[in-house]
Amino acid sequence: MKNNLLRLFVILPAVVFCSSLYAQDAYKLQYKFEKGKTYLYRIEATTDISQEMMGQEMKFNTISNNVARFNIENTANDGSADIIFSLDSAYVKSNIRGKDTTFNLQDMIGKKIKMNVSELGRINTYTVLDSMQDNNRTLSVAQESKNFFRLLNGKETKAGDKWNSTEVDTINNMGGKIVSNIDYEYSLAGIEDKLGHQCYKIPFTAKIKIEGKGNMSGMDLFIEGNGKSSGTAYLDVKTGMNVYVESSVDNEMTIATSGQQTMTIPMSQSTKNVISLIGD
């Protein structure tokens, strides 16, 4: 009898454990865009850059604090949506050689970028509606909008499941193009409340490869680098939209120039990002 009881004690927890696995909910991870809806986000980024020039390493630091607006303009039967992205406010504080400077980037405010985004978060088309005099500014706005969506798998997914995606991002700039290849690995950690929303908790890691060529002021530019990223995204269970994302990205790059001046500038970049939903 004693033996049977002991056996029960051993078996019972094992059965409970197994049944909990089998009974675990599966979720179809996708975006459920709702026409006319507007989401407001605070996007904060702290970037430390160190670069070597002529044997000396120099460090710069920038902190940006933007409020971004995502307006779901249209939705289609396939679940995709036309989304208008713009910034309500944009501040950048830089620290170079101990000197702080704050920029209020007024010319970026309200400039619109239109994206068509699939229900899995893939950006199908991308149009800059209001370009700025400084093309780099347009690019930085564009970058903020592009980095916003996680690529979901659209499949029944249980806690602990993993999926991969590769994103190729091409920026046409400086008379050439810079291509980033990012291999993501996502996993579903479970369901968790965040900022008053029930959310999918999705940790992710990424390997980044950057290559590019360009031309500036008569010089040919070459960029090569690699990086790592990791973070956790909290997506609203009802809509799939971001509620909170924290991530970090570390890149090691070399920028080389030939022509007017020949230089090789090794550069390290480390960025911490926080995206939080502040209104919907």
Added chain:
Amino acid sequence: MKRSISVLYVLFFLSLYGCSFLGITDEKPAGEKAITSSSAKGYIDYLASDSLKGRDTPSPELDSAAKFISLHFESAGLRPLNGSYFQKVKMGYIRLGKENFLKIRKGKEEAAFKLKDEFTPFEITADKEASAAVVFAGYGIDAPEYNYNDYENLDVKGKIVFVLRHEPGENDPASIFKGKELTKYSSVLEKTETAIKHGAIGVLICQDPLNHKLLTPRGFPWPSLSKFIPDKALPLSLLLDEKDKVPVVQVGEEVINYLFGSTDKLRDIQAGIDKNLKPSSFAIDGASATLKTSTELQDESADNVIGFIEGTDPVLKDEVLVIGAHYDHIGIKKNHAANEDYIFNGADDNASGTTALMEVADAFSANNLGPRRSILFIAFCGEEKGLFGSRYYVEYPLFPLSKTVAMLNIDMVGRNSIDSLSIFGAAAFPKITEIVKDKNSETGFNLVFDPVLNGGSDHMSFTRKKIPALFFHSGIHQDLHQVSDEVRFINYDKIAKAAKLVFRTAWQIANEGDYYFPKSN
């Protein structure tokens, strides 16, 4: 009465003696009259002319400028050193050679590491092989002014050192180094020179794991190891003698794991150093490495132009004051339209400083008296490439650096308001700054004393070697490194005025007693 007369005699002779003693420093040096706006115009008009095509380093046009300056030094009575007005500055292109390997033995095991993926040589590496025990030397820093020495009680003679990049408290605003700003001690060059100074024969450097996630062995971005960076992007490098170099590579995670067991272990060691600010250096138990890096050099040398005035004092003449200005600029626009101006004349940067240097040489030449200390006038090449001329000089000085009392650097003194001039280095070297202030009472500049010793010019090479240096500069402007930096915008009077201030300052320094330049310099 007789007594009064004798007292008078005594006083008279004393006053004469006093005058002769003070006379050298207090006399307004007569040679200053040789500094004129019209002669400045003559010099700069040639140096910044289109015929010199922007005086790129190296180029035939730079050689023409060097010849012009040397002839001027000669005509001003400056002497050559070692029979020549030229010091060959060895520079060129360094390519990675064919044989590069890193093998590490721990006990009976040996691991070979892959080039690029697991280790990458720096451009300052030697064409050599080193084989020795591996010693962990923390951050590889020996900084007396911060009371920090990773090499304290550590024997690295004949060993290969393993060091971390950067410095303790890299991201700590309260770091005893310069808070979050990196000091010179964080540079790979400084770490390598420190290791060599302590007798190391090879250097393994890794990204510090406490503050950096990526431990990629970046090293130097050799085009031969890259798919994207072409050979034509290879920059010109200063070529130091191989005897002064050792193999230096950056190593990645695989090497860290092999030597320390894991990156976490190294991270813990680093955290301990940062916390206690005490070195935690040690010989890595049973570890030895064989490190070989090979390089191929393409010589593209250019010249520093040097003229010498020997001091008149039998003792002080062994000490030397350096007055310098770089005479190179950035050449021509390589891609330009047919009718476009394509020559970067560099009238202000730094034909103006070179002109001031020549004017100061004229003034010393025209002076009734010679300076008590010796003076070296150096027109540096390769400043625009990375202070090559001055860096080379301080590595291979023609006078011992221990006897070099100060350096005055003149770089861009022909633009902006004639009334203003910036002096960099004032906070670091208050004594020579006192002299400048004193002498400026006659020239009348509104002097701006920049608290930070930077400015990215040739004085930095001297301050790195702990030689007091000041940088005379009239500020940047919109034409800097543009084809529009032309003589039509140059204020010749300002060049002459700046040259007079440098001359008076130099005169005082060259004749001053021990107060300003104690033997402990």
